[in-house]
Amino acid sequence: MLSEAVREEIRRLAARYPVARSALIPALLRAQEELGWLPPEAMAEVAELLDLPVEAVAEVASFYSLLFTEPVGERVIQLCTNISCLLNGAEEICRYLEERLGIRPGQTTPDGRYTLRIAECLAACDQAPCMIVGTERYGPLTPELVDRILFGDGERP
């Protein structure tokens, strides 16, 4: 199910390490970038490419919070609620996001656009409260900024 380009990239990744298994996380991330998440078939394919038992791939995929073993929305929101963000109103931002998206943390909007996830400290406490949408970081968040990020400018930032 992976494109030949990604399969080739995974083979190249493996060559960067003295032991091919080291390429497992980068390979899974590459597969996930293409597919949005990691269906069992994709894990099996990565296992085959790196010559690993599929169990070795599954146990890694299920351990890390940013390897998605279930479908997620087009854009994943990681909202930090750890201490510095908590002290700066992350809970209000969380409630605002829940209200605007109509979902609870851990859920995906019915149109498949957004998944809202609670993140631990994102190492951006100078921007507290902060969040990452896709691969971009935003903060300090206010309800107005949240609206602009999610719904402003033709609905896409």
Add this chain to the structure above:
Amino acid sequence: MTERVLLRHVGVPGQEDIETYLRHGGYEALRRALRELSPEDVVEMVDRSQLRGRGGAGFPTGRKWKFVPKDAPVKYLVVNGDEGEPGTFKDRTLLEGDPHLLLEGVILTCYAVGIRKAFIYLRREFYQAYRKLERAIAQAYEHGFLGEHILGTDFSCEVVLHPGAGAYIAGEETALLESLEGKRAMPRLKPPYFPAVMGLYDQPTVLNNVETMCCIPWIVKHGPEWWLAQGPPQLYSVSGHVNRPGVIEAPLGTTARELIERAGGVRGGRRVKAFYPGGTSSRPLRAEHLDVPLNHESLAKLGSMLGSGAVIIMDETTDMVRVIARVCAFYREESCGKCTPCREGTRWVTQILERILHGRGRMEDLELLESLAKNMTGTCFCPLGESVPPSLRAGLEDFRDEFIAYIRGAREPVEMPVRIREGILAPGG
């Protein structure tokens, strides 16, 4: 105030480009080392600089390098860029602001210890830093600072950038090695096998933090005496209830009061109730300790630690029970589950704190929390579980009245901090 060192070029437009970095004296330390210094000289300089690791444990860097067997045919350098200790953001600031400074430190370290291959492990959430560093590495190869026969010498070195995938525990050095080997980030037993002797792929491995690496070019360029005369420079991540949160470079031993002042003061002109001096794994201190020098020794005397230098300021309106509950919930969330005291301890503690916040606490809960703190001290497999008792103890000893207020109903029950709330809702949580 001395001139900025580590942050000198952070914020300079285009600093991530090698041309700009070179214009500001970049890679001069590397040129100097390859021309004038033996690898042993570099190790000695770092040793004499008294540099201590900036990742949290504060181990002397020069000594760490000396543990690596000289004659080992294969050795590795692994840079820990998994910055995840709540309240810490100085590594990210360096990575985004001056990626070549890190690279120069990495190459110098490889030269000093006789290493030909380095891995830089960045947590997945560092998307921007990853892009910048990826580009910086390519530029360093193009300019002959990486690759074969660096600057025409016999020294060769390569760097591989490696992403994590979301796990705080990967910041623990042996868990990071497991992760880099393509496994679950679960810590290894040590002693007997410390990474310096048996690390990545069971080979001798130097593990250093991003900020530590960024100190090296300065020490090599100007010498250890100069370095010490600068403070030595230390990065403090200052956040929480301050007007201008940010990374502040100040001499090691600066007080929290001075840092708060430099961060624009406490928000709303309020007074400080408490602060974490070294991330949430350190014991939080009361306002009466605002004038304690934030260094390894002074903080150890108070049962706390400098850790990663993350100073989190909490003003007089802060609900310490909620803060401590949130901190404990973080460790529960991130516990890898390998050892019982951490896996069960973090869960029990969080459940009890939840109950107290919900107005269903009992006075016996305080004793139960005390006994859990005791049973999680010195029993956990790695520092993660051991990070819970300092907060818990501070809560029970210094802010006990706030716990009692919830138990006695003098304080209105409150909703959980959001992570705990999600934990309740999650299946099996």
